[in-house]
Amino acid sequence: xxDNEWEQKPMGGKRERTMVAILRVLYxxxxxxGSERIAQNLRNAGMDISERAVRTYLAEADECDWTRNLGxxxxxxxxxxxxxxxxxxxxxxxxxxxxxxDQLAYQMTLDPATRKGNVVLNTATIQPKxxxxxxxxxxxxxxxxxxxxxxxxxxxxxxxxGPFRVPNGRCGIGTICSVNINGLLLxxxxxxxxxxxxxxxxxxxxxxxxxxxxxxxxxxxDPIEVFIRGFMTSVGKAAKTGSGIIGASFREVxxxxxxxxxxxxxxxxxxxxxxILALGGPNQPLLDIPVPQGRAGLIVCAGLNxxxxxxxxxxxxxxxxxxxxxxxxxLTDYREIHSVVASIK
Amino acid sequence: xxDNEWEQKPMGGKRERTMVAILRVLYxxxxxxGSERIAQNLRNAGMDISERAVRTYLAEADECDWTRNLGxxxxxxxxxxxxxxxxxxxxxxxxxxxxxxDQLAYQMTLDPATRKGNVVLNTATIQPKxxxxxxxxxxxxxxxxxxxxxxxxxxxxxxxxGPFRVPNGRCGIGTICSVNINGLLLxxxxxxxxxxxxxxxxxxxxxxxxxxxxxxxxxxxDPIEVFIRGFMTSVGKAAKTGSGIIGASFREVxxxxxxxxxxxxxxxxxxxxxxILALGGPNQPLLDIPVPQGRAGLIVCAGLNxxxxxxxxxxxxxxxxxxxxxxxxxLTDYREIHSVVASIK
Numbered sequence: 001x002x003d004n005e006w007e008q009k010p011m012g013g014k015r016e017r018t019m020v021a022i023l024r025v026l027y028x029x030x031x032x033x034g035s036e037r038i039a040q041n042l043r044n045a046g047m048d049i050s051e052r053a054v055r056t057y058l059a060e061a062d063e064c065d066w067t068r069n070l071g072x073x074x075x076x077x078x079x080x081x082x083x084x085x086x087x088x089x090x091x092x093x094x095x096x097x098x099x100x101x102d103q104l105a106y107q108m109t110l111d112p113a114t115r116k117g118n119v120v121l122n123t124a125t126i127q128p129k130x131x132x133x134x135x136x137x138x139x140x141x142x143x144x145x146x147x148x149x150x151x152x153x154x155x156x157x158x159x160x161x162g163p164f165r166v167p168n169g170r171c172g173i174g175t176i177c178s179v180n181i182n183g184l185l186l187x188x189x190x191x192x193x194x195x196x197x198x199x200x201x202x203x204x205x206x207x208x209x210x211x212x213x214x215x216x217x218x219x220x221x222d223p224i225e226v227f228i229r230g231f232m233t234s235v236g237k238a239a240k241t242g243s244g245i246i247g248a249s250f251r252e253v254x255x256x257x258x259x260x261x262x263x264x265x266x267x268x269x270x271x272x273x274x275x276i277l278a279l280g281g282p283n284q285p286l287l288d289i290p291v292p293q294g295r296a297g298l299i300v301c302a303g304l305n306x307x308x309x310x311x312x313x314x315x316x317x318x319x320x321x322x323x324x325x326x327x328x329x330x331l332t333d334y335r336e337i338h339s340v341v342a343s344i345k
Numbered sequence: 346x347x348d349n350e351w352e353q354k355p356m357g358g359k360r361e362r363t364m365v366a367i368l369r370v371l372y373x374x375x376x377x378x379g380s381e382r383i384a385q386n387l388r389n390a391g392m393d394i395s396e397r398a399v400r401t402y403l404a405e406a407d408e409c410d411w412t413r414n415l416g417x418x419x420x421x422x423x424x425x426x427x428x429x430x431x432x433x434x435x436x437x438x439x440x441x442x443x444x445x446x447d448q449l450a451y452q453m454t455l456d457p458a459t460r461k462g463n464v465v466l467n468t469a470t471i472q473p474k475x476x477x478x479x480x481x482x483x484x485x486x487x488x489x490x491x492x493x494x495x496x497x498x499x500x501x502x503x504x505x506x507g508p509f510r511v512p513n514g515r516c517g518i519g520t521i522c523s524v525n526i527n528g529l530l531l532x533x534x535x536x537x538x539x540x541x542x543x544x545x546x547x548x549x550x551x552x553x554x555x556x557x558x559x560x561x562x563x564x565x566x567d568p569i570e571v572f573i574r575g576f577m578t579s580v581g582k583a584a585k586t587g588s589g590i591i592g593a594s595f596r597e598v599x600x601x602x603x604x605x606x607x608x609x610x611x612x613x614x615x616x617x618x619x620x621i622l623a624l625g626g627p628n629q630p631l632l633d634i635p636v637p638q639g640r641a642g643l644i645v646c647a648g649l650n651x652x653x654x655x656x657x658x659x660x661x662x663x664x665x666x667x668x669x670x671x672x673x674x675x676l677t678d679y680r681e682i683h684s685v686v687a688s689i690k
Contacts (some may be wrong), residue, residue, distance in 0.1 A: 214564045
């Protein structure tokens with residue numbers, strides 16, 4: 001390797017940024033879009049771009065196989081295009097998890113009084129033959145209260161969970177995401193700061209300490225997904241014996257809001273959305289994690305703990321945190337899910 | 346769950362800190378130590394503690410099964426005690442990876458002129474029956490230049506790699522850690538800043554972009570270990586076809602030192618310790634990752650890429666980054682390792 005090979009020219013940062021912005025509009029659209037609609041969409045988002053420029057980018061995207069030209073119906077994103085959006089500009093995604101939590105908390109519209117509105121889900125898919133074993137593993141986690149709440153939904157291939165369509169040959173499972181707590185707090189006027197996802201050691205059912213930590217603002221990946229993929233949890237064991245390693249999230253709330261936080265936590269449990277695992281005192285460390293002056297620590301179970309228990313059973317899953325939203329009324333209590341499963345079959 | 350169960354008393358932070366400090370002295374000791382030696386050791390590290398206080402802590406540690414009392418020979422750390430040190434005070438370990446890199450770079454003593462001194466190793470263990478298949482997978486990574494350098498060492502059960510003793514029924518492999526580059530740069534008066542470990546996409550043998558990032562200062566885990574555990578690499582494929590996902594580390598060096606950095610990189614390659622995958626221009630983004638004014642980006646292959654290729658083959662390994670140091674002269678070129686393996690068998 002000689003000197004020249006090492007030296008990298010600065011990449012065309014602005015061009016790549018524009019391309020990814022265009023692809024992202026298609027990524028988030030329910031179907032194909034034309035260049036006019038894409039340009040309008042980008043201008044609404046504050047980007048100064050002409051329809052003509054968008055057309056030039058789209059021609060290049062066609063060549064890269066990122067988009068397919070459907071003629072008058074516009075462009076459709078290909079699988080390669082989807083991969084491109086997911087993997088381009090990764091530096092923008094560091095801290096992106098924290099931003100996504102805030103975004104979804106704002107979009108969560110459930111009104112506790114009427115029980116109408118959307119909640120945030122984690123979605124997973126499994127092979128249909130693994131459904132019974134998966135639900136069994138999940139039930140034990142729900143019973144031990146190591147999940148977020150008691151509600152879930154199951155869908156077969158071709159059906160949707162919110163905007164997520166279950167692929168052929170798979171079975172979809174939607175579970176409550178811990179972001180819903182942030183949503184309920186936000187509706188009560190309380191802003192939550194998400195600090196890190198970690199592995200939490202339970203002993204005799206009580207949280208002892210975090211054994212690993214990944215800060216939300218220092219990672220492009222959801223920390224809990226990383227821990228589950230790496231087989232670092234023992235949620236099933238924790239559910240059975242009270243001792244084990246589960247996923248948990250550390251957040252902070254303003255000290256002045258503590259009484260209201262307690263009220264919201266009770267409300268959230270009543271709604272089946274899950275409660276709080278531990279709440280720290282004003283300005284006090286919680287499980288040895290210090291908080292800034294004026295804040296209190298708050299620990300919630302990872303919503304993905306139920307799926308961790310499935311993975312621990314050796315069942316192959318694809319799993320995505322904070323990936324969908326659906327109507328609260330579409331969810332079922334885990335104690336009644338077997339009748340739902342029977343009816344969709 | 347009622348209010349009281351949530352509220353956590355601040356834990357005995359100072360007591361736990363002292364206990365862990367005592368256990369850590371035993372952790373780093375080659376054999377059992379008495380309370381007097383432990384107290385002396387802690388006072389040398391700036392901690393104000395009496396021998397009598399150490400004895401009280403050790404009695405408690407015996408009860409918790411963290412230490413075993415060997416009478417006049419002192420206390421020995423148990424497996425449970427070792428686990429305790431590894432998992433206690435995790436908040437102290439966030440950013441710990443960056444600190445460990447700096448510490449080891451300083452301790453790396455190899456003198457390029459005399460080729461004498463210590464280098465930093467990653468150590469891994471496998472089952473002896475997997476040794477041949479592992480070395481084959483590793484060889485391809487070395488040949489494709491996706492490893493750190495060309496040197497490694499193999500040891501059978503009971504033998505040592507630096508201070509690391511290979512456990513019964515296992516076979517040990519020591520490979521070059523990418524921290525050695527920091528060590529060589531430091532000897533040339535250049536301080537390196539370690540920013541993140543990531544997954545790097547290669548296409549036709551050339552680095553394209555990072556697809557995932559975990560900052561060293563936001564994690565208690567080594568990012569590359571996390572990616573390998575989660576089966577997120579395709580180092581074997583990259584070695585074979587030139588295209589795939591490998592582990593890599595992003596660092597920064599002062600702009601003024603760039604000519605010397607190039608010289609050290611050539612030297613490092615000559616020593617078999619591995620070179621630089623990409624070097625950015627002054628103040629310029631490298632693979633779209635911006636750097637502060639006055640710095641240049643530097644990307645090196647993860648030393649663990651060779652072990653990633655082994656894991657990708659479905660071979661069970663235990664692996665630890667930056668875990669050992671050994672004499673440079675004890676290492677062998679990968680092209681000659683088969684004869685070494687034959688001789689130790």
